[in-house]
Amino acid sequence: MVLQAIKYTPASSAGAATLNILDQLLLPHQSLYIPISSCEDAFDAIKQMKVRGAPAIAIVAALALAVECTRTNISSRSAAEARDQIIERLGYVKKSRPTAVNLSDAVNKLSNVVTKAASSDVADGQAVVHKYIAAAERMLIDDVSDNKAIGAHGAKWIAEHTAAGQSKTRNAAQELKILTHCNTGSLATAGYGTALGVIRSLREAGLLTHAFCSETRPYNQGSRLTAYELVHDQIPATLVTDSMAASLLAREGTNVAAIVVGADRVAANGDTANKIGTYSLAVLARHHGVKFLVAAPRTTIDLGTPSGEAIVIEERDQQEVTRIKGPQIGSNGDLREPATISTAAMGINVWNPAFDVTPADLIDGVITEVGVVEKQNGVFNFEPLFASMTETHRESHPSTVGGM
Incomplete structure (x- = not known):
């Protein structure tokens, strides 16, 4: 069963809507779902990073207010009063992560929905x-649906366009392995995931034999979160340190069909910003003849950003590099109270960029919910992707740009 990090039940005659989220601060050692019953609960969960991932934070914020609406008397007020209160509450929860474009975008779209609804004479x-x-x-339904479509398109492309994929379709004994970086699964989205969704789809199709996840230093999203999801879904997988990738590709040869990663932002020319360490994997993939794929919904493609040079890279706290936090291990192997330890020389300077930019030249394809975009004459053209995007789709999908 695929991990569900966001559990939402609509309101019914039996009671109000409910929302529970998996507390990611406790992962991977403890799985605890916490209730989100109000915008205040969502604010705290987002601020403390109990929920993370660009789509996930937007959807948790949106659903928290939906739950609140079913538990309060907002609906008994006039249309204008209900509109104003909903917009005010959206503005409040937006402050939990003011720099996150995805959350801001979702708030704006939902504000437009209630403004339009209140404008009716009979509302x-x-x-x-x-x-x-x-x-x-x-938003919740569409994000999961889009992720599953990304997974299906990615799995099909890998089966048809990689040496391992082509061999696997002819010979069931052929190995087909995938390497991924950071966390792009149910913990970062509404469910299923983007790059991890491709891995899930390959597994469901009987094609994937093994997955590799990198630890993703310094915040360890790969070892803490992706590894957790792979274990939960019982997908054969191995954790490797970031510095092992080159040796891994050399050892595995053509068994590794592709490296599949997510994206924080895809520029108009295909340059892609993603978790730090992605760029080096793309370079290694090119050297070893391994396909390098970016899995991202259309809302991550930013046609207003011409290239990676225009993407501002966030730099994070130096202590993420010099310290590690985790539960202590007792003499019998049991987990005890968490502790923070120092791993670096005191006083050393640290550079800690959260993301890097992979040039489009190193990317073989961008997997979206409507298909895989490949370069034509060495150039990505994303414009056709948006020609088929309906206004309803634009209104119901928060941007995924800008999430941690």
């Missing part, structure tokens, strides 16, 4: 609330 508070809840719930 009342109940109608406005109904429109809001429907739009918030649609």
Whole structure:
């Protein structure tokens, strides 16, 4: 069963809506779902990074207010009053991560939904609330649907365009392995995942024989989160340190069909910003003849950013590099209270960029929910992807740009 990090139940005659999220601060050693019943609960969860990932934080914020709407008297007010209160509450939860473009984008879209609903001459508070809840719930449904489509398109492309994939379709005994970086699964999205969704789809199709996940220093999203998801889903997998990637590719040869990663932002020319360490994997993939793929929904492709040179890279706390936090291990192997330890010489200077930019030249394809975009004459053209995007799709999908 695929991991569910966000569990939402709509309101019914039996009671109000409910929302529970997996507390990611406790992973991978403890799996605890915590209730989110209000915007205050969502604010704290996002601020403390109990929930993380660009789509996930936007959807948790949206659904938290949906739950709140079913537990309060907002619907008994006038259309204008309901609109104003919903917009005010959205503005509040937006402050939990003010620099996250995805959260801001979702807030703007949901504000537009209630503004439009309240403008009707026959609208009342109940109608406005109904429109809001429907739009918030649609964000959850659409994100999972898009992720599964990304997984299906990616699995099909790998089966048809890689040496391991082609051999696997002819010979069931052929190994087909994938390397991924950072966390791009249910813990970062509404469910299923992007790059990890491709791995899941390959496994479900009987094609994947093994997955490798890199630790993703210094915040260890790979070893803490991706490894957790792979173990949960019982997908054969191995954790490697970031510095082992070159030796791994050399050892595995053509058994590694592709390196599949997610994206924080894809520029108009295909340059892609993703978790630090992605660029080096792309260089290694090219040297070893391994396909390098970016899995991302269309909302991550930013046509307003011409190239990677225009992407501002966040630099994070030096202590992420010089310290490690985790539970202590007792003499009998049991886990005890967490502790923070120093791993570097005191006083050393640290450079800690959160992301790097992989040039489009090193990317073989961008996997979206409507298909895989490949370069034509060495150039990516994403414009056709958006020609088929309906206005409803634009309104119901928060941007995934800007999430940690």
